[in-house]
Amino acid sequence: MKLNYKELGDSGQPLIILHGLFGSSDNWMTIGRKLSEKFKVYLVDQRNHGDSPHNEVHNYEVMASDLAEFIKDHQIENPHIIGHSMGGKTAMHFAVEHPDLFDKLIIVDIAPKAYPVHHDTILEGLCSLKLDELKSRGDADKQLAEFVPEKGVRQFLLKNLTRNQDKEFEWKINLPILEKNIEVVGKGLEKRLATEKDVLFIGGKNSHYIKSEDYIAINNFFPNAKIEMVEGAGHWIHAEKPEEFLALIEDFLK
Numbered sequence: 508m509k510l511n512y513k514e515l516g517d518s519g520q521p522l523i524i525l526h527g528l529f530g531s532s533d534n535w536m537t538i539g540r541k542l543s544e545k546f547k548v549y550l551v552d553q554r555n556h557g558d559s560p561h562n563e564v565h566n567y568e569v570m571a572s573d574l575a576e577f578i579k580d581h582q583i584e585n586p587h588i589i590g591h592s593m594g595g596k597t598a599m600h601f602a603v604e605h606p607d608l609f610d611k612l613i614i615v616d617i618a619p620k621a622y623p624v625h626h627d628t629i630l631e632g633l634c635s636l637k638l639d640e641l642k643s644r645g646d647a648d649k650q651l652a653e654f655v656p657e658k659g660v661r662q663f664l665l666k667n668l669t670r671n672q673d674k675e676f677e678w679k680i681n682l683p684i685l686e687k688n689i690e691v692v693g694k695g696l697e698k699r700l701a702t703e704k705d706v707l708f709i710g711g712k713n714s715h716y717i718k719s720e721d722y723i724a725i726n727n728f729f730p731n732a733k734i735e736m737v738e739g740a741g742h743w744i745h746a747e748k749p750e751e752f753l754a755l756i757e758d759f760l761k
Contacts, residue, residue, distance in 0.1 A: 508554055508559070508560055508562065508569075508573045508576065509560070509576075509580070510551050510552055510553065510559045510560075510573055510574075510576075510577050511532070511551075511552040511557055511558035511559045512532065512549050512550060512551045512552065512577070513532050513536070513539070513549075513550040514547070514548070514549055515539050515540055515542075515543035515547075515548040515549075515550065516542075516543030516544070516546060516547045516548050517547065518547060519543075519545050519546040519547050520546055520547070520585065520586070520587060520610070520760075521546065521547045521548075521549065521584065521585070521586035521587070522542060522546040522547065522548050522549070522586060522587045522588075522589065522760075523548075523549045523551060523574070523577075523578070523583070523586050523587070523588045523589070524538070524539060524548065524549070524550050524551065524588075524590075524591075524594075525553060525574070525588070525589065525590040525591065525594030525595070525597055525598055526550075526551075526552070526553065526556065526557075526591060526593075526594050527593045527594050527595075528592060528593040528626070528685070528692055529556075529629070529663070529664055529667060529680060529685075530556065530557075530591070530592075530593075530594075530663075531552050531556055531557030531558075531666065531667070531679070532550035532551060532552050533550075533557070533666065534663070534666070534746075535550050535591075535745065536550065537749065538745050538749060538752070538753065541749075541753055542753070542756070545757070546587070549577075549581070549586075551577060553570055553573065553593070553594065553597065554569070554570060554573055555680060555681035555684055555685060556679070556680055556681075557679060558679065561681040561684065562681075562684070563684060565681075565684050565685065565687075565688040565691065565692075566688065566691045566694075567596055567597055567600040567691075567694065568600065568604075570597040571597055571600040571601040571603075571604050571605070574588075574597060574598075574601050575601065575604070575605050575608060578608050578609075579608075585609070585610045586608075586609055586610065587609065587610050587611045587612075587613065587760055588601070588609050588611075588612050588613070589613040589615065589756070590612075590613070590614055590615065590617075591615040591616065591617070591745065592615065592616060592617050592716070592742065593617075593692055594615075595614040595615055595616070595617035596617055596619075596692075596696075598612055598614060599612075599614060599619055599696055599728070600696065602702040602704070602706075603696065603697075603702070606702045606704065609704070610704070611704065611705045611706070611707070611759065611760060612702070612704065612705070612706040612707070612729075613706070613707045613708075613709065613756060613759065613760075614706065614707070614708045614709070615708075615709050615710075615744060615745065616709065616710050616711055616714050616717060616742050616744055617716050617717070618695075618708075618716065618717050618718075618721040618724060618725060619695055619696040619724055619725060619728045619729075620695045620696075620721060620724055621693055621694055621695035622693040622695075622716075623693060624689055624690055624693055626689060628654050628655065629654065629655060629660075629664065630682075630685075630686050630689065631654055632650075632651045632653070632654025632655050632664075633651070633664065633682055634682065634686065635650065635653075635654065636650055636651065638675070638676040638677060638678070639675065639676075641676045644665060644668065647665055647668055647676070648661055648665060651664065651665065663743075667679045696728060702729060703729075703730055703731055704731065705731050705733075705759075706729040706731060706732040706733070707732070707733050707734075707735065707755070707756075707759045708725055708729075708733070708734045708735070709735050709736075709737065709744060709752065709755055709756075710735070710744075711736070711737055711740035711741045711742055711743075711744045711747070711748075712736045712737060712739070712740060713739065713740060713741045714740070714741045714742045714744075716742060717734070717736070722734060733759070735755050737751050737752065737755075738751075740752075
């Protein structure tokens with residue numbers, strides 16, 4: 508699949524950033540611009556997200572294959588890869604299948620384990636919106652608030668709402684396919700060595716995605732892994748604690 512992407516910077520080692528579930532490359536523009544001062548940055552929309560194509564197949568095997576195709580098509584040599592949440596799982600699967608196609612790996616707030624489905628309410632809220640009846644984004648926000656009380660989360664989710672050529676609202680994400688494959692999104696890695704390359708896991712101390720008991724599994728898959736937990740950060744570390752986040756990345760990629 509030919510993925511949509513944005514390119515920032517014109518010099519330095521290549522750095523590819525993969526967003527999480529319900530996200531897009533736009534969520535990483537601020538961090539991407541900062542990193543482009545030292546790296547050539549590629550912000551990628553994964554399949555069924557952003558402006559990349561929709562497809563009925565949505566699993567980590569095909570998303571890892573999409574990334575390999577992207578690297579080969581653009582003749583990107585020895586890139587670093589950053590993956591957040593679902594993007595982190597994609598990056599970990601990619602490391603298993605294509606250990607020769609990257610340099611260093613940074614996994615943001617996700618472990619290689621399986622996670623139970625926990626986006627039920629969000630999916631119910633998104634699917635409940637009657638797009639043909641919406642008059643404004645304010646209408647969408649008001650309706651979604653019945654399912655998602657956190658305003659910041661609603662703003663993040665509603666970035667996926669756009670207008671078509673007829674000025675009608677539509678989703679940029681492939682909502683039916685994501686809903687259908689939500690259990691697949693939670694799958695863990697197989698129990699085998701992923702890579703002996705240098706890997707940095709960055710977790711938020713206020714997040715439940717990486718727990719102390721996950722450290723053993725992380726090191727079983729990635730023997731040279733380093734784990735850093737950021738104080739005062741939840742799941743969206745790059746948005747909540749950007750300075751601390753960037754400092755960890757730049758130190759690791761020196």
